[in-house]
Amino acid sequence: MSQATQRHDDTDEETLIEVRNLEKYYGDDGMFSPPPVKAVDGVDLDIKRGETFGLVGESGSGKSTLGRTLLRLEQATSGTVSFDGTDITTLEGSDLKRWRRNAQIVFQDPESSLNDRMTVGEIVREPLDAHDKGTERERRKRVMDLLSRVGLREEHYYRYPHQFSGGQRQRVGIARALALEPEFVVLDEPVSALDVSVQAKIITLLEDLQEEFDLTYLFIAHDLSVVRHICDRVAVMYLGKIMEVGETEELYEDPVNPYTKSLLSAIPRPDPTDESERTTLPGTPPSPRDPPQGCQFSTRCPAKIRPEGFEEVSEETWDAIERFREIVRERTRVELGTVDRVKRRAGLFSKYDDIDEAVKDLFDGVERPPVVDDHLTYAVEQVKAGHPQDARERLHEAFGSVCDRERPAHHQVGDRGRESYCHRHREEYDDVESAIRR
Numbered sequence: 150m151s152q153a154t155q156r157h158d159d160t161d162e163e164t165l166i167e168v169r170n171l172e173k174y175y176g177d178d179g180m181f182s183p184p185p186v187k188a189v190d191g192v193d194l195d196i197k198r199g200e201t202f203g204l205v206g207e208s209g210s211g212k213s214t215l216g217r218t219l220l221r222l223e224q225a226t227s228g229t230v231s232f233d234g235t236d237i238t239t240l241e242g243s244d245l246k247r248w249r250r251n252a253q254i255v256f257q258d259p260e261s262s263l264n265d266r267m268t269v270g271e272i273v274r275e276p277l278d279a280h281d282k283g284t285e286r287e288r289r290k291r292v293m294d295l296l297s298r299v300g301l302r303e304e305h306y307y308r309y310p311h312q313f314s315g316g317q318r319q320r321v322g323i324a325r326a327l328a329l330e331p332e333f334v335v336l337d338e339p340v341s342a343l344d345v346s347v348q349a350k351i352i353t354l355l356e357d358l359q360e361e362f363d364l365t366y367l368f369i370a371h372d373l374s375v376v377r378h379i380c381d382r383v384a385v386m387y388l389g390k391i392m393e394v395g396e397t398e399e400l401y402e403d404p405v406n407p408y409t410k411s412l413l414s415a416i417p418r419p420d421p422t423d424e425s426e427r428t429t430l431p432g433t434p435p436s437p438r439d440p441p442q443g444c445q446f447s448t449r450c451p452a453k454i455r456p457e458g459f460e461e462v463s464e465e466t467w468d469a470i471e472r473f474r475e476i477v478r479e480r481t482r483v484e485l486g487t488v489d490r491v492k493r494r495a496g497l498f499s500k501y502d503d504i505d506e507a508v509k510d511l512f513d514g515v516e517r518p519p520v521v522d523d524h525l526t527y528a529v530e531q532v533k534a535g536h537p538q539d540a541r542e543r544l545h546e547a548f549g550s551v552c553d554r555e556r557p558a559h560h561q562v563g564d565r566g567r568e569s570y571c572h573r574h575r576e577e578y579d580d581v582e583s584a585i586r587r
């Protein structure tokens with residue numbers, strides 16, 4: 150937001166939160182269990198005091214998990230989160246409790262995040278009670294002040310959440326988050342569940358409160374346009390990884406990472422026939438239990454680097470190969486977990502249960518030169534023989550490039566703290582523009 154930008158441009162650029170190599174894995178509990186879900190998979194971030202830092206990405210990319218891990222609502226698997234110089238991932242007991250006042254969260258869904266058996270007054274007061282702040286009387290007074298500060302009235306104290314509209318409920322959630330005078334607030338899709346007209350009012354409220362109380366925000370959203378309006382800087386997340394980070398306007402005007410480009414070009418235009426406002430990219434993200442070995446985005450990337458030796462292969466053929474590889478990957482994932490097995494049984498997994506049919510469909514009218522055909526034939530045989538893993542490995546060896554094999558580095562782009570996670574920034578591969586295909 151402009152005022153905030155000015156404020157910290159003029160004065161300090163001090164880092165409030167420093168995240169280093171943060172990982173949060175779920176279900177990492179034994180040699181014989183399926184591989185863990187890598188919800189946050191090695192994240193580095195700096196959040197500056199007083200700024201609004203945006204975090205965007207498709208559903209399931211790990212945004213909420215990252216936000217919750219920064220607040221110690223989840224225990225990090227590894228890595229550090231320094232808050233004002235203190236690593237909070239190892240705090241315990243009274244130190245942890247004291248620190249918790251500093252860092253609060255507002256949830257997406259004001260419907261389910263407020264306890265419907267408590268009055269609004271009790272809900273907002275609860276953190277004050279839990280931390281023994283002031284006398285009875287002072288707490289009541291503080292709650293009344295907070296209610297009016299977020300645009301509610303004193304008589305709302307005795308009402309119940311279900312008597313309120315979505316926007317009002319979110320005001321209650323905000324008042325509660327501010328009760329203990331935190332420095333840092335995670336806003337986890339705070340307006341995603343609200344009508345557009347209400348969204349604007351809540352955003353304005355959040356901006357005013359930030360100004361008044363010197364708050365630092367982590368603003369999580371899947372709606373890229375909301376973020377553009379409110380955030381000073383933005384990080385784009387995919388499969389547990391930050392793909393690109395930079396100042397908001399710069400990143401929106403001139404995205405350098407293929408994932409950011411894809412996401413921005415998929416911003417939904419108002420379309421009366423489209424019920425969902427979801428941002429959709431071609432293909433689906435791989436399971437975070439089985440992320441690609443190289444770049445996380447490699448299975449969907451429109452700028453993926455081709456290996457040497459296939460320069461003569463047409464775009465159509467190459468596209469079909471990549472899609473065939475995705476299908477084979479899905480086949481190997483089937484063994485991974487119960488959820489996947491259920492999905493498969495329900496027919497949600499892949500429409501290509503018959504591998505011959507898949508090949509026929511994908512390569513219909515598409516050239517299959519000999520350099521390609523031998524590998525395809527082998528892979529199909531292996532899948533049929535019940536060895537999809539062998540097929541996957543052969544395809545990886547034959548058609549894999551640096552994008553399939555190596556994790557990219559975070560490359561500095563320009564001189565304003567922009568970073569992008571992509572092999573294309575290496576000198577030998579740096580012409581992303583010409584490579585965007587789909």
Ligand code: ADP
Nearest residue numbers: 175186188207208209210211212213214215437
């Ligand atoms: P986002 O907020 O970007 O939609 P989440 O952080 O909610 O993403 O989820 C990231 C990944 O972690 C998803 O694959 C999700 O299914 C998984 N996940 C989230 N919470 C849990 C949990 N408590 N147990 C197991 N997996 C989880």
Ligand code: MG
Nearest residue numbers: 212213214337
């Ligand atoms: Mg979420």
